[in-house]
Amino acid sequence: MSLYVVGIGPGGLDGMTVEAKNVLESCHIIAGYTVYTELLKPYFPHKKYYSTPMKQEKERCGWALARAAEGEAIAVVCSGDPGIYGMAGLLCQLQAQAQQETVRAAEIIVIPGVTAASSGAARLGAPLTHDFAVISLSDLLTPLAVIQKRLRCAAMGDMVICLYNPASRKRADYLRMACDIVLEYKSPQTVCGYVRQIGREGEEVRVLSLEQLRDIQADMFTTVYIGNDSTMELGGKMVTPRGYADV
């Protein structure tokens, strides 16, 4: 009785691992956020799908755990990597609760995937080739003050910063807020980049300055990169050198 938590990468078959593809082929039920189950249906047409909108993660994960405990071959899918802002943590927590309540709790098996930090970086060139911080600007589950402190610390440490969930309808100005914090520590000319809809229709890739980044309108499907002091633009690409050695 295993519940697979599968990272599908950006969403196409090409971007998932061979292991993820094999696991999804062997399952009867695929559960996940509606946007991602819709991406999978063309590749795995003969599965049962169980999808719920955003903010119903706990209900969806609890349902999947219960089905797995009954012996169903089921996978919970997440975009990117399930361990990075995905369902792996919540499922481990729910599973630990279930284990206290019943002897028939399913085992959790995490199948890692390519996270947006990596798939977006590949489109931009090589923005992350040195130490970096990954920070989500969503304050749904994290107090804004904690997010702001982390932005300050990452900027102070001159780490490349990769921002997930840079904006939503309710948080239209959060990317600007984040840029303003980073601008306390870094030049307005700091090389930045973003990728929208990585590997999907309408993909958009842009390298720009921190000052310009402040004025773009990002959305939930945008991944943002703020360079460190040695990040440069090279032929339209965003490149952070490995360490500080000369090439």
Added chain:
Amino acid sequence: MSLYVVGIGPGGLDGMTVEAKNVLESCHIIAGYTVYTELLKPYFPHKKYYSTPMKQEKERCGWALARAAEGEAIAVVCSGDPGIYGMAGLLCQLQAQAQQETVRAAEIIVIPGVTAASSGAARLGAPLTHDFAVISLSDLLTPLAVIQKRLRCAAMGDMVICLYNPASRKRADYLRMACDIVLEYKSPQTVCGYVRQIGREGEEVRVLSLEQLRDIQADMFTTVYIGNDSTMELGGKMVTPRGYADV
């Protein structure tokens, strides 16, 4: 004339993306660090391999770029993701130089892979489910003072810390040094974990306290995780809750 820079994940066929597998199948030459080309030979036996030991990255990448410019179907492989401490950055730099010197420079196409932060996290449970910093302890290309400052900043910001290259023969005590810096900000009971030889023979997975982590002997093939203030051990797993909401 394209040069593919391919992330192979932990090293087996299962852990690479479908795209990475297809690209390697379509290439004639696979170039990389000896350890990784040896891992690939059983899966792609009919290729030409070009491998060099550590610290000859520049020579190897220059050679591959020149071959690609001549029209050879060639891939440079990296373990994990080529954009995270991999060859993507160096290749973009060398390519920009080549473009200034010749009209026949190859284009760089980065095929992302599952980085050790993700593949190790999957083995431990869900240590990275919230904001995190990725820091390499190798001072080969980065001054030690910069590494130490980043460790301080990441600890101050209560980000989960994922350490790459935590030790080598010449840097046997660097993990202890890193733990001592983090201990200035965090409890000795902070939940930590490490994975050695992820997905390979002799894989070792352990959850332990920061105090205990200080005393382990890591090596180049170990990935280390230092939890944030809410990271917990749950049934032998290392789990960082998503945000601060109750489950």
